[in-house]
Amino acid sequence: MNNILGTKCMDAYIRLCNRGVEQGWHERNGGNLTYRMTEEDVLECKGYFNAVPGEWVKMNVSAENLANEYFIVTGSGKFLSNVSLEPQNAIAIVEINDAGDSYRIVWGLTDGGKPTSEFPTHFMNQSIRKRVTNGENRVIYHAHTPNVIALSSVLPVSSEIFTRMLWKSATECCVVFPGGVGVVPWMIPGGSDIALATCAMMEKYDAAVWTNHGLFVSGPDFDIAFGLMHTIEKAAEVAAIALAARGGKAPLNVISDDSLRQIGEAFGVKLNEDVLNFKSEDCMYC
Ligand code: 13P
Ligand code: ZN
Numbered sequence: 001m002n003n004i005l006g007t008k009c010m011d012a013y014i015r016l017c018n019r020g021v022e023q024g025w026h027e028r029n030g031g032n033l034t035y036r037m038t039e040e041d042v043l044e045c046k047g048y049f050n051a052v053p054g055e056w057v058k059m060n061v062s063a064e065n066l067a068n069e070y071f072i073v074t075g076s077g078k079f080l081s082n083v084s085l086e087p088q089n090a091i092a093i094v095e096i097n098d099a100g101d102s103y104r105i106v107w108g109l110t111d112g113g114k115p116t117s118e119f120p121t122h123f124m125n126q127s128i129r130k131r132v133t134n135g136e137n138r139v140i141y142h143a144h145t146p147n148v149i150a151l152s153s154v155l156p157v158s159s160e161i162f163t164r165m166l167w168k169s170a171t172e173c174c175v176v177f178p179g180g181v182g183v184v185p186w187m188i189p190g191g192s193d194i195a196l197a198t199c200a201m202m203e204k205y206d207a208a209v210w211t212n213h214g215l216f217v218s219g220p221d222f223d224i225a226f227g228l229m230h231t232i233e234k235a236a237e238v239a240a241i242a243l244a245a246r247g248g249k250a251p252l253n254v255i256s257d258d259s260l261r262q263i264g265e266a267f268g269v270k271l272n273e274d275v276l277n278f279k280s281e282d283c284m285y286c
Contacts, residue, residue: 003048005087007041007045009037009041009044010072012222013033013072014083014084014087016139016222016225017033017080018084019226020033020143020226021080021081023233025229027144028079029076029080030144031080031144032073032122033073033074034074034119034123034126034140035071035222036070036071036130037071037138053095054104054106055104057103057104059103059119060120061123062100063124065127065130066100067096068097069095070096071096073091073116074115075108075114075115075116076116088110089108089110089113090108090109092115117189118189121198125195125218128199129218133220137206138220139219140216140217141218141219141226142214142215143215143229143233144214145215145236147233147236147239148209148232148233149213149214150240151240152211153211158282159182159205159275160180160274160283161278161280161282161285163177163180164275164278164283166181167180167271167275168255168256171255171263174263174269175263175269177207177228177231178264178269180275181208181209181232182198182200182208182209183208184198184209185211186210186211186212186213187210189210202218207228215229215232215233217232250284254285260276
């Protein structure tokens with residue numbers, strides 16, 4: 001076992017994997033996690049990097065603002081439930097080159113393997129979140145959250161409708177994600193289409209539902225990213241129970257638009273006006 005595992009960033013990374021597994025979000029190899037390391041993290045871990053780094057691997061995506069960054073990544077096909085048991089075989093640290101278009105493994109995946117198949121999506125969205133949050137966001141986390149997946153198969157594919165359902169089902173949702181949640185239609189996992197569609201969402205939202213697949217969130221640290229995933233999935237669970245109890249009809253007593261505005265004022269957060277003012281015949285929550 002390598003001492004790199006005792007470092008602050010590795011510890012927090014592994015803890016998030018365990019918390020997601022405890023929630024039942026990571027069947028088999030489902031889900032993936034990337035973390036853009038700070039300079040201090042890199043300094044702390046560098047002494048444990050492989051003496052000879054792996055070969056550079058060119059990606060079909062590039063991002064200048066991620067040149068020379070280091071990421072902790074889950075391996076493709078690796079089980080998040082094994083991350084704490086054998087981290088050196090389930091996760092890796094990758095370095096990005098000067099051009100921001102290639103990576104090489106500098107630690108981990110010792111039994112072989114490569115970063116998650118969703119790495120192009122994580123990479124492009126890490127770039128966007130770094131830009132739109134002025135460098136604050138570092139974590140991108142994807143999980144197979146059952147209630148979000150179930151509701152994505154019964155609601156219209158609409159960011160506004162999905163957000164209104166969550167906000168109106170559980171009181172503190174609009175404080176945790178006042179910008180709302182984006183919804184991406186069903187797409188092939190790991191492809192460039194899902195990467196681009198998610199990027200369009202991540203310009204304005206810090207979470208995107210992948211229809212019939214799961215949820216993709218971004219945050220400044222592991223706790224905030226996990227908390228966002230957890231809050232959205234829990235609100236989806238509440239909404240699903242309420243909808244089922246009513247036989248699929250609109251629940252009778254959800255939080256009104258005026259009450260949402262009052263929550264925003266009371267907590268000093270600005271709610272997404274496009275979502276608040278959204279009206280549609282297809283929307284059970286309008
Ligand atoms: P990976 O094992 O390649 O990370 O894929 C899991 C997944 O959830 C794809 O969306
Ligand atoms: Zn997935």
